[in-house]
Amino acid sequence: MNKTEVSRSWAGAARLSPVVTLASLSLVALVAATACSGAAGAGAGKNAGGVTRRDTAIKHEECDTAGATEKIDANNDGRPDIFIERKGSVETCRAIDLNFDGVIDAFSYNDSAGRLRRREYDYDKDGQIDEIATYQAGVLTEKDQATSMARKLDTWDFYKAGALARTERDSNGDGVIDQWWEYTQPGCPMIHSDVNNDGKPDPGATVDYCKETGYVPPERQAPAAAQSPDFNKATSTPTEVDSKPADEAKPTDPKPAAKEPTK
Numbered sequence: 137m138n139k140t141e142v143s144r145s146w147a148g149a150a151r152l153s154p155v156v157t158l159a160s161l162s163l164v165a166l167v168a169a170t171a172c173s174g175a176a177g178a179g180a181g182k183n184a185g186g187v188t189r190r191d192t193a194i195k196h197e198e199c200d201t202a203g204a205t206e207k208i209d210a211n212n213d214g215r216p217d218i219f220i221e222r223k224g225s226v227e228t229c230r231a232i233d234l235n236f237d238g239v240i241d242a243f244s245y246n247d248s249a250g251r252l253r254r255r256e257y258d259y260d261k262d263g264q265i266d267e268i269a270t271y272q273a274g275v276l277t278e279k280d281q282a283t284s285m286a287r288k289l290d291t292w293d294f295y296k297a298g299a300l301a302r303t304e305r306d307s308n309g310d311g312v313i314d315q316w317w318e319y320t321q322p323g324c325p326m327i328h329s330d331v332n333n334d335g336k337p338d339p340g341a342t343v344d345y346c347k348e349t350g351y352v353p354p355e356r357q358a359p360a361a362a363q364s365p366d367f368n369k370a371t372s373t374p375t376e377v378d379s380k381p382a383d384e385a386k387p388t389d390p391k392p393a394a395k396e397p398t399k
Contacts, residue, residue: 187335188313192288199229323353
């Protein structure tokens, strides 16, 4: 993409809506710049129009559980639940059956220096991977997820210095990105959407998640103030214990019977 095409992208965006939010324009610029550079996560491809297409296939990396260097029976039921593969003194792969049902739920993989480089998870216990996390020198850089549990990827999270920076989503499962999430503040994304199905974020279709929903991320919530007990508040809890046995307690006089009227 050349400078003229980038300028046209900005001009076209301005014509789509009389009120164009700064957030929407910034995302148009971001997507255009990414298309020009070709920079993208694993499995991504872009056409000449700057539309982001991603490989939705879930690709499991093998971990040799049968030939594992070490097998651990964590719950002592006679069946191994943790499988560890080593190359020399370095652990290269680990597979874990978290719920002891005989099916592996989580895998982790290390590089030649023993640093974490990849993790895979099966969250819905169907034997299929739902999330693949990628690490560089032990630091998280990307998460590819099948959030709809349809056995194909639909969400791609990208991290900067270990912190979530942006997300791309394919909300309709066609392999084309139609939502872009910007994390300008931790836990509070600006969500840009493609509502006209041209594969690009549309001005005016941006949602400030925390502003619109009132959501406050846990890390930004003030701790609840400790409340002192109100000793003046009525309560059914007894404050004193009668030291007399029950049989020594003074009985209550019965209500006197009503007198009959004099004839």
